[in-house]
């Protein structure tokens with residue numbers, strides 16, 4: 364396996380992603396946790412030093428532990444990683460004079476297997492730069508293998524020790540042959556064969572869970588979403604009935620959701636599952652609450668209370684399982700100080716009372732969403748579960764602007780089910796990141812069968828996105844939208860007008876509240 368040492372670059376995640384796409388198992392760890400003892404334990408076959416926002420001359424500059432360079436394994440330093448490597452090994456880094464951002468072209472100076480196969484055509488090789496400082500003097504043993512107008516040491520190598528450095532970012536899309544450069548390092552220099560698969564990951568993950576949990580008891584909060592479902596099935600495969608799942612129905616789930624979750628886990632997988640119908644409690648507490656933040660806080664607090672109570676009924680547990688993903692982890696690790704875990708408010712169980720004293724089991728911590736889906740397939744989860752659109756923890760409450768009532772939730776559920784049914788029938792479900800309806804607190808006048816109506820407006824939303832951070836509205840045909848509107852107005856009492864939301868994110872958010 365390969366170790367990525369993180370110095371805080373925005374694109375460190377992309378290095379991991381590229382490597383896994385190439386069949387290499389890797390883990391990212393913050394620079395300040397990687398010392399001699401860590402290296403012995405982790406036993407990497409190669410190390411990559413990521414980029415980062417710092418300058419090696421800052422007082423508290425993050426630097427790689429020298430043990431990395433005496434471990435006898437190949438090292439690739441990228442951008443700041445290259446500069447930090449030079450700084451530690453005795454080279455020199457200079458600030459400011461030749462900044463380069465964006466596209467640049469490198470020119471080969473000497474032949475080296477690291478650049479093998481590149482520069483086939485005429486002209487330079489396009490790479491992506493983002494640096495203020497640059498290496499101005501190499502450490503001994505290194506030679507230049509490519510340069511750019513702003514970086515005389517765009518690619519450097521010490522083939523003897525198998526140390527390489529690039530000033531540019533091979534992991535980003537705009538470095539035309541970046542994937543190939545990484546492969547030259549991993550396969551060519553470090554000898555990886557690219558045979559890592561999700562099946563291998565599954566076996567490793569199961570062994571890790573068994574080692575961590577021993578004979579302890581684990582509880583896992585299920586939301587019906589992909590992450591917690593995959594975590595639960597994986598843990599169950601590892602430790603069987605030492606696991607109990609708790610599914611809290613707050614009365615704000617989508618149509619048929621509770622039946623599907625309970626059916627899959629209890630009946631199909633035979634996993635012990637506590638199904639708590641807490642809809643009276645939640646809807647009662649939400650009565651008259653119309654401020655979006657107040658709704659979220661109320662729901663978050665009740666979730667914890669209900670979960671705590673159920674855990675108590677089960678006689679307590681030693682471990683709490685969560686479907687935390689890699690992006691959740693990396694967002695909360697600060698460069699200078701190591702871990703400062705701020706689990707997002709919607710990872711509700713992050714706020715469990717101190718006295719519960721449970722350790723966390725987070726088997727998906729190293730994975731990206733699409734990798735979790737691949738693991739889910741490996742575990743045999745049905746495609747209908749794996750491909751599900753994301754659904755927020757507070758559920759339909761944040762899709763009903765204004766005060767929430769059971770009646771409104773029922774109306775919204777019916778309309779939403781029709782909308783999703785039409786999307787599926789049109790074969791569009793998998794093209795869309797997320798599609799849902801919003802029941803507005805606005806009545807408008809209509810006419811149905813010569814009778815005046817005065818009922819609610821329903822807004823339809825559908826967006827495309829890669830990660831939920833930015834999004835664009837989905838360009839349905841007018842024909843499709845017309846068909847959905849007709850069905851909803853005909854079939855759902857309480858809705859007399861349908862509109863489509865064409866706001867992107869930013870400036871809008873995906874959800875309305």
Ligand code: XMP
Nearest residue numbers: 709753754755756757797831868872873874
């Ligand atoms: P926004 O509305 O911020 O949403 O553009 C981005 C993504 O996050 C989901 N979301 C949530 N998920 N609990 C969750 O589990 C929440 O409180 C929450 N709020 C938003 C949203 O559905 C979208 O996929």
